[in-house]
Amino acid sequence: MNSNHISGAEIVIRCLHEEKVKFVFGYPGGAVLNIYDAVFKQNKFKHVLVRHEQAAVHAADAYSRSTGKVGVALVTSGPGATNAVTGIATAYMDSIPMVIISGQVPTYAIGQDAFQECDTVGITRPCVKHNFLVKDVKDIASTIKKAFYVASSGRPGPVLVDIPKDITAEKYEFNYPKSVHLRSYNPIIKGHSGQIKKALSLLLNAKKPMIYSGGGVVLGDASAQLTKFVRTIGAPITSTLMGLGGFPASDKQFLGMLGMHGTYEANMAMQECDVLLAVGARFDDRVIGNPEHFLSKPRTIIHIDIDPSSISKRVKIDIPIVGHVVSVLTELNDLLSKEKTKQNISLKHWFKEIDQWRSTNCLSFKNDKKLIKPQFVVQTLHQVTKGDAFITSDVGQHQMWAAQYYPFDKPRRWINSGGLGTMGVGLPYAMGTQLAHPDAMVACVTGEASIQMCIQELSTCKQFHLPIKIINLNNRYMGMVRQWQEFFYGNRYAESYMEALPDFVKLAEAYGHVGMKIENPSDVEPALKEAFSKKLKERLVFMDFITDQKENVFPMIPNGKGLSEMITAEDL
Amino acid sequence: MRHIISLLMENESGALSRVSGLFSARGYNIESLTVAPTEDATLSRMTIVTSGSDEIIEQIIKQLNKLIDVVKVLDLNDGKFIERELMIVKVKANAQYRDEMKRMCDIFRGRIIDVSDSSFTIELTGSSSKLDAYIESIDKAAILETVRTGASGIGRGDRILKV
16 A cells, blocks of 8 residues: 555545645544544534434535535534435525535445445435546545535536445545536536627617626626626616525615515516516526516516526526526626617616515515514614624514515525525525634524524534524514415414523523523613623624514415516505 | 437436336327347437427427436437338238238238248338238238337438438
C-alpha cells in the first residue's frame, strides 16, 4: 500500500474541504462511524449535531437557501436515511442544491436485511435530483465531485451519496478531480436569442404587460437583473411565495404575492394581462388555481426557465426560453439599452385599472383591543426589525401571514417550504440561516402545531448558541386546516384543535432559553422590542403570542377555482 | 396516440428503475419497455411504448431527458421508423389443430421452433399489431402460452440515435 493512501472516510472529508464546505449538519450512527472519526480529526468545517436527522437536512437546506451555497448533511444508514427523507423531499420540491451523505451497511451485507439496512438509493430516488451508491473506494472522490456539480448546476436539487461502511475503511490515494463531465447532463445556460428578441418586442407592444417571477429568480441570483429589467420596462410585477424578495416589495411596480393567498391586484392583473412574462416560475396549482379558468382569458405567455420540463407543463407557453435567468435577463437588458426602446404603448390605463384593484385594500384587517391579531404581530415584527431580518416559517396560516405582512426587499431573506409544504421546517431553517449569518436577525414565524414537529431542536440551538427569535402565533388550532374545515366542511373541526399544549415559556426555559407569553395587543410591540434588544442579543427567545383563534387568511382562491374567483374578508 | 420512444442511457445499476419510477410517479402509461446493452457496453438502449396526448408525450420526453443517466431520447413517431417485436407462442397441435396451426404460422411468416405430439412452439416477429393480429386469428382455445418481448424500434434511413 502506498504511503499517501488514506481511508475512504478521510477521502470524504477531504472532498468536503475541497468544496470549501463550512458546515455539515448531521447525526452519527454505526454506518458512518468511520466518517465521524475523520470529522473528529479535522477542523476546517464545523459539524452541527442536530437532534433528529430531518432537522439536519432542513438546516442544511436553509443554509443553502440563505447563502446560495450547497448545503451538506451527513446521516447514518437505515433510520438515519429514512428520517432524512422528508428533508430531502422538501429541498427537492423547491430545487435547493444540497449534498446528503448517508452511511450504508458494508457492501457484503447489502441485501441481507442487515441491522439498520434500508435501500436508501431506492427510497430517495423519486425525491432527489440524482443519487449514487459508491461501491469502490476509488470512486468516492469523483462521485462526491459529481454530486456537488449536479446539485448546483442547471435546475439545482438535492443529490444523495450512499457510502457503505467497508468502503469508508478501505484505503486509496486522494485525488479530487478539478472538473467533471457527464455526457448525459448538459444544462442549457444561454437562451435562444431569436426567442428573446421576440419576447421583448411582445412586451414592448403590450397594452397590459405583466411580469410573474418565481423561486428561480432567487435561486439563480438574478434579482439585480430582474429589478433592472422591470424598472426599465415599467410593467407591474408579482411574485410567487418562493420568489419573494427577488424584486423589492417596497417598489410601486410590485403588486404583492399572487396565488391562493395572493393580493387581489396581483391575481386580477395576472388574469387580465395581455402579455405575461414568467421568470423562473412554474404555474403551479397554488399559483394559478384552475388552469382552464386561467386559459379562458387569451394572453400571450413568455416563459423563461432553466428546466425545459417546467415549460408547457400545466399551461401552454407561446414563447418558451430555456436558459439561466441571469443570462436571459442580461440579454434582455442589453437589448433594451441598445435599442433605446421604451414601452411603445403608454401603461397609464393599465396602472389605472390596477390601482382600482389595489384600492380594495385586500390585506387590511381590523385590529382588536383585546385579542392579538396574528397579522398585527407580523407587521410589528417587520417594523421592529426594520424589514431587515431573515424570516423562516413553518407551514400554514402563519406562513401566509408572514408572506403577506413582512415585505421583503432582498432575496434569500424569506426561507420557507413552498412546494412540499413541510410543517416542522421553521426552527431547523432558522438554525441553518443563523449559522450562515451569525450577526443577522433571524426570526422563525411559526404556529403551535408546526413548532412541535421539530421542537427538539431547541437543544441544538442551545448547544450552538443560536439567538433565534421564535414568533409562535398560538391560536390553539392547526389554523389552515381549521380554515378549510370552516369554509368547506361545515365547521366540523376534525382533529384540528391542539389540546394539551405545553407551557411554551417553561419549555423554552427547560431548554435553557428565554420564554415569553404575550396575551395583550398592547404588549406585542414592547415584547418584540425586548426580544430584539441588546440585552437578549445572544439569546434564543421563544415568544408565545396567544392570538385570535378565528382569524382566517384572506384573500383566498378556493381549491380548483380561478385567479379572479377570490374570496376576501368582506365576502363572508 | 401510441408513441415509441427510444433512449440511450448509462448502463448502470438503477438506471432502469429511474425510468420506470418516473413513469409510475407521474402517472404515464407504459405499454411495453425493453432494454439491453448496445455495442458500446457503457450504454443501454431502451424502447418504451407509451400513449398519451401530444402534451403528455412532450412532458414524457422532457422528463426523460431530465434524468441524469439518460444520454439521448428520440420519439420515433417524429419520423419514419421500423418496429419489431418477437413473440413466442405455444399452441395446441393435436389432430384437431395440427394442420390449422401450421397454416396460420405460414400465413404470418412464423417459424415452428419446437414440436411435440400435442403442441407447436412458434416464433413470430413483426410490429406489435401484427402479433396482435395473429393472436386474434387463431382459436383462443388453442393457445397454451405466449411470451412477448415488447417492441423495439429504429429510425429509417439516416435517422440514427447514437452518442
